[in-house]
Amino acid sequence: MIERRGIVGAAAKAGVGFVLAAALAIGPMIGAAAAEELNVLNWQGYGTDEAWALELFEERTGVEVIHDYFNSEQEMLTKLRTSPGTYDVVLINSAFTEQAAKEGLIQPVDSGKIENFEDLSPLLRDSPRFIIDDKLYAIAWVWGMTAVAYNTEDLETAPESIQVFWDLEFAGRVGWRDDAVEAVSFAAIATGQDMNHPEDLDKVREKLRALKPQIRAFWSSEDEWNKLFAAGQFDVSTYWSGSAARSATNFDLPVGYVVPEEGAIGWFDGLSIATDAPNPEAAHAFINFLIDPEFYVRWATEVGAPASANREANAALPEGDMGREIHGDEAAMKRLQWMAPLSDEERRTYQEIWDETKAYFAQ
Secondary structure (H helix, E strand, C coil), X not given: CCCHHHHCCCCCCCCCCCCCHHHHHHHHHXXXXXXXXXXXXXXXXXXXCCHHHHHHHHHHHCCEEEEEECCCHHXXXXXXXXXXXXXCEEEEEHHHHHHHHHCCCEECCCHHHCCCHHHECHHHHCCCCCEECCEECCEEEEEEEEEEEEECCCCCCCCCCHHHHHCHHHCCXXXXXXXXXXXXXXXXXXXXXXXXXXXXXXXXHHHHHCCCCCEEEEECCHHHHHHHHHCCCCCEEEEEHHHHHHHHHHCCCCEEEECCCCCCEEEEEEEEEECCCCCHXXXXXXXXXXXXXXXXXXXXXHCCCCEECEHHHHHCCCCCCHHHHHHCCHHHHHCCEECCCCCHHHHHHHHHHHHHHHHHHHC
8 A cells, every 4th residue: 555665675875965954953952851762663764764864853852763663553552552652653544543543652742832733634634533532643754645657658658547557458468566555545546435434345345356357466565566568568557756857857658657547546654653652842953853844855866755744845745746746636546435444354354355366367
């Protein structure tokens, strides 16, 4: 689902060449008695651990940022449960924020201490995924989508419908991510259902089975997708929005990207503060630092990043930036269905459907 995994391992360019206006203001927020360390829990290589950013934050505040990492949302939750009082800032996908809050793993955030708060997109900033029992448990940070990527050299115009994946014109020319939840989500959208909780799973099964003559290759990572696309393995594919921008910009691949008229998958991540955080003041300051436009522009242009929840940050990207073009289409954003919390039973069911589908493909 999440294009953050495509960012993992990307190397930031050395040097600190600018001064963050927000960072200049956060020193007083922390105070002389603040702890010297801030502990962050996140995916490795996902923005918060960029070396230049950590150096700048420490230079401005005197706070050293220490990272610990997880490889899945379940591992993240387990670390919060088993290590109370260890972490300050934690990255949580919006589909898991409510669970973390209900379990008492994170504490409410004081938006008054987040200088950039009002610049955040209201759709994300004020989401019920983050406001739980009238308390704010996360600050919207970045968002992205999984929609339709296509080869601009082979298709003269962008596909308009999600049914392009089932169009016989592209039989044997479709790329598809090997992920159960994502597969069910796309089939639900294609059959006019709620992608998170489709009521007619028989229609989902039938729609997925209809992909048998269509799919040329499965992919699981951005690197794998780039190699398959460059080798001409498919003309249309499911893909992550930020990854599409990187594929076109960093690898000069002829990639176009579109949200079909029926919609596509949307996701967003928030920055939360762990319960019993050792340094909550610095945590608020670091979150403000991360949603600042100047941090985001450098991260997005030098490394590649999802869309910022900060409207000013997206607007500050260079003219012609593909990420800005993809994520700046407000009409397309309104067509998205946003990922929601799923029960363990739903996840098991979706996995069974996808396993059955792939077994059918192999026959």
